[in-house]
Amino acid sequence: MPPDKTIVVNTKEHPWDEKEISYSDVVHLAHPDADFAQQHITYTVTYRRGMGNKPEGTLVDGKSVKVKDGMIFDVTRTDRS
Numbered sequence: 001m002p003p004d005k006t007i008v009v010n011t012k013e014h015p016w017d018e019k020e021i022s023y024s025d026v027v028h029l030a031h032p033d034a035d036f037a038q039q040h041i042t043y044t045v046t047y048r049r050g051m052g053n054k055p056e057g058t059l060v061d062g063k064s065v066k067v068k069d070g071m072i073f074d075v076t077r078t079d080r081s
Contacts, residue, residue, distance in 0.1 A: 004016065004017045004018075004069075005017070005067055005068065005069040005070075005071075006069060006070065007021070007067060007069075007070075007071045007072070007073065008070070008071070008072045008073065009026060009029040009030050009073045009074075009075060010030045010073070010074060010075055012029075014029050016067055018067065019066060019067060020064040020065060020066050020067060021064060021065060021067050022063070022064040023043075023045055023059045023060060023061050023062065023063055023064065024036070024061070025064075026045050026047075026059060026073050026075060027043045027045065027075055029073075029075075030043075030073070030075035031043070031075065031077060034077075036061075039080075040079055040080050041077060041078070041079055041080070042077075042078050042080060043075055043076065043077055043078070044058070044075070044076045044078065045058065045059040045060075045073060045074070045075050046058050046059070046073070046074050047059060047065060047071060047072060047073045047074075048071075048072050049068065049070055049071050049072050050065060050066070050068055050071055051065075051066040051067075051068045052066075059073075
């Protein structure tokens with residue numbers, strides 16, 4: 001069965017069958033080697049073309065967002081000094 005939706009993470013398409021996607025799911029799609037235990041590395045996740053009254057915004061650790069077909073996510077890794 002084909003995926004429900006296709007999302008775009010850092011310009012790459014990914015199939016997604018769930019109604020929501022979490023911060024950590026998006027980060028791992030962008031950076032499969034992501035290690036959240038490393039205190040000096042943070043990830044910023046922004047999205048656009050989202051659902052309803054919040055079509056764009058920022059996704060933070062521990063939160064999730066409803067997914068819409070064609071939704072776009074940008075994930076930036078930052079090394080904190």
